[in-house]
Amino acid sequence: MSDEIPSDARERLLGWAKRARANPGFEVGEREYRLAVAQSVREILDPERPESLADRLGSLGDLMTRRRVPQIVLARHMGALWDWVTEDEQDLARALEVFSEGEIGPEERVERFARDLAGRETGREDLDSLALVLGALFTFATAPGESPLLRLSALQWLARLYGESPPAGSIGEQYAAHVRFVGRMHEAFVGAGIQARDLIDTEALLLVLWEDRQFWLTDEDGRRPRAKSPEQYLAACAIYRDEAPYLAEWIEFHRIVGFERFYLYDNRSADEHLEVLAPYIDEGVVVVHDWNVPYVPGQTDAYEHAVRTYAAEARWIACFDIDEFLFSPTYRPVAEVLRGYEHWPGVVVNAPRFGPSGRRARPDGLVIESYLTHLRIDSDRTVKSIVDPAAVKGARGSHLFNYHRRSAVDENGYPVHHHATKAPSFERLRINHYFWKSEEELLWKANHRTAEQEWKENPARAHILSPSDRRQMGSSFEELSALEVERGVRDETILHYVEPVRAALARRAASRT
Secondary structure, eight states: OOOOOOTTHHHHHHHHHHHHHTOTTHIIIIIIHHHHHHHHHHHHHOTTOSSOHHHHHHHHHHHHTSSOSSOSSOHHHHHHHHHHHHHOHHHHHHHHGGGGOTTSOHHHHHHHHHHHHHHHSTTOTTHHHHHHHHHHHHHHHHSTTTSOOOOHHHHHHHHHHTTOOOOOSSHHHHHHHHHHHHHHHHHHHHHTTOOOOSHHHHHHHHHHHHHTHHHHSOSOOOOOOOSSOOSEEEEEEEEESSOHHHHHHHHHHHHHTTOOEEEEEEOSOOSSHHHHHHHHHHTTSEEEEEOOOSSSOOHHHHHHHHHHHSTTTEEEEEEOOTTEEEEOTTOSOHHHHHGGGTTSSEEEEEOOBBOOTTOSSOOSSOHHHHOOEEEOSGGGGBEEEEEOGGGEEEEOSSSOEEESSSOOBOTTSOBOOSSBOSSOOOSSOEEEEOSSOSHHHHHHHHTSOOSSOOOOOOGGGTTSOOHHHHHHHSOOHHHHHHHHHHHEEEOOGGGGGHHHHHHHHHHHHHHTO
8 A cells, every 4th residue: 555645644544543433343342352452461460360370362363353343453563471470470560560669750650671582582673563562561551541552653654743753762762652642642542533532542533544554545436447347236246055045045035135146156965056047047146156065165266266257147146155145135136235335445344143043953934034143152243245247356264355455345434454343233235144053953064064154074973063063163062052042033034035035936946847
């Protein structure tokens, strides 16, 4: 990305900061997250805690690296702490005592911690930045609203935009200079009418501004011009293997909610999938590619092939799986909802997961009526993508895409740079993800290869899931059932479509007799 700074950059920055602060996910995704980090760090600094320092540091590491971009503290910085506690836990505990001393100021705490760190990290090129970031982390925990976290790359870039030189002097002096810059930005935000209550809000906004800089520095989105309007407004792309029992319901459902074309990639199926798809193929609704790739998964390449091959045919292509159902909880057609996102290169949709709803055997009814227990777990933040092919450079995996410029946005129009949002939101668009289904289907999946992942066949253990299977699959049926009791909520949002889907399937069956 170009570092060229436009003349009105500061006005643009404040405008984007105001927009970012209005994000309905700001409290959970930014402020509450930082407060949780502060609490975890305070537990590390508390010598009276019963857990070992290593265990407390491990809990912080889990919290810091939990599918979050940008990270407020980089993994290499956390790694240095982990090396320290592993090699000499008592030495680290002694070095951290300075952050509990009330008689000295933040700059001196960071300075003294930096000296201890330098004593064991001799010759490390990034020693200054390591000391600044970690010193700021522990100081932040003692006074979250007054002492900010320091993500140096973001602060240095933003300071350059304001014509400021990098801080010089001792580590303590550099720390103080960075804190003063955050304080000046806090005053600028408040002066512009932005609700920045303290330095937690300000530091969070600064990191968002840096992360989203392609959105506010320029109006150019890098989209390739189209020679003519696409034939289809909304198409779906999916890879599958041996999912014949589910294909018709999935297609009919998505036709009802506004999808016009389906680009399907068969990854070596051995069931009757072509018989199910034949009438849709004859009508031109479905296009099937024999995706006989010699490796699993072939999902990313299939998505890239669809976006590249059908860029001129479809205005939007949604890439998701056969066990996922994309719709709008407003019950408006998805295509209609997407009209409001045409100025963005892509839209990501949160995908809440549904558990087996206590079902041991595969039910006779539709998938969308049989599994109504929404598991309120971290996977609510996971996303899948609806992309404008003219804006795409390539797939980043099964969840996200790289774009010529900028990134996709969530349903509220806020940029998303990773395969999970900081907070879930599915008021306008959602994907119900029926990954587990019944115990019978869960066991089948555990003992068969699928197009998305590859499982080792083990007929001798078909009645249970091994520990390895559980790690791969996520949970056993018993564990999922217990989780449904603990974290499950009945979610009937999709039932609106049961009768239309059932009627569509009945019409399809009647036409074949």
